[in-house]
Amino acid sequence: MSPKVISLVIFIIAYVLFVFFANKRTLIAIIAAALLLLSRTISLSQAFWAINWNVMGIFVGTLVVADIFMDSRVPAYLAEIIVDRAKNTAWAILLICALTGFISAFVENVAAVLIVAPIAFALAKKLKINPTNMIIGIAISSNLQGAATLIGDPPSMLLAGFAKMNFMDFFFYKSRPSIFFAVELGAFVSFFVLYYIFRKHREKMQLVPLEKVKSWMPTIILVALIVALAFSSFFDTGFSYMAGVLCMIAAGVSIIWKKIGRHGSIVSSLKAFDWDTTLFLAGVFILVGSITTGGWIEVMAASLSGVV
Known part of the structure; x- marks a missing residue:
């Protein structure tokens, strides 16, 4: 499975889990970010700079x-x-x-x-x-x-x-x-x-x-x-x-x-x-950074522009 596909799969799974397990959102975000790093879908440097x-x-x-x-x-x-x-x-x-x-x-x-x-x-x-x-x-x-x-x-x-x-x-x-x-x-x-x-x-x-x-x-x-x-x-x-x-x-x-x-x-x-929200934000930035690096943001934007 290519890094581009892995980033999208992890992002979608994390998003679904955020909806159904809102009280565990920080843990989900951290695990998702860790999986992206361990699978080398995104490098440590890319993860660092993905955080705003x-x-x-x-x-x-x-x-x-x-x-x-x-x-x-x-x-x-x-x-x-x-x-x-x-x-x-x-x-x-x-x-x-x-x-x-x-x-x-x-x-x-x-x-x-x-x-x-x-x-x-x-x-x-x-x-x-x-x-x-x-x-x-x-x-x-x-x-x-x-x-x-x-x-x-x-x-x-x-x-x-x-x-x-x-x-x-x-x-x-x-x-x-x-x-x-x-x-x-x-x-x-x-x-x-x-x-x-x-x-x-x-x-x-x-x-x-x-x-x-x-x-x-x-x-x-x-x-x-x-x-x-x-x-x-x-x-x-x-x-x-x-x-x-x-x-x-x-x-x-x-x-x-x-x-x-x-x-x-x-x-x-x-x-x-509030360490909970702080770590959650960092994890979300890395998640979004991974699909941005994979080019999925441009793909979704092009698809939506076609519909609109």
């Missing part, structure tokens, strides 16, 4: 920055302020969803939900209602906004890597409103739906402040990274390396700050790091 290191740098860097940002308790602190100042409970829930969405546009979605969820549970407990609808609203807001910017979610990073889109391209692409505005339009409409669901909760209430901000430094690092990425769009128009480098620099600064300031254990941060 710019995207990996963005993903790893933003994960580290997001970790210390969440650990600073700033998001939870802001959520409590919103609840205390909202005119009623319905608006408090809406504003919490909006805050979660805003945070998720720049950090990992699951982390944003986990940090805000306790506020929702505290609200539900005081109102003596089922918190399910609140958590679903928060999760939807988070998931939707993750696609709004380059650093919000891995799919956005993959899109940027393929289409050579920089940070500002998510706002304006070829002088036209881009993905960000489409996402915000969807978010705007979703708030009417959420308001309809929670409209009955007119109670005015206050939560007992529980959160204290550990440090504002992580927020400064995150804001500085966003500004740096925006400016880098004017220099690295081909999305080749600068975004990944900036994110890794921000991650390095975060780790140094955490170590020097004794704001937590680096070992515990490494244990909590």
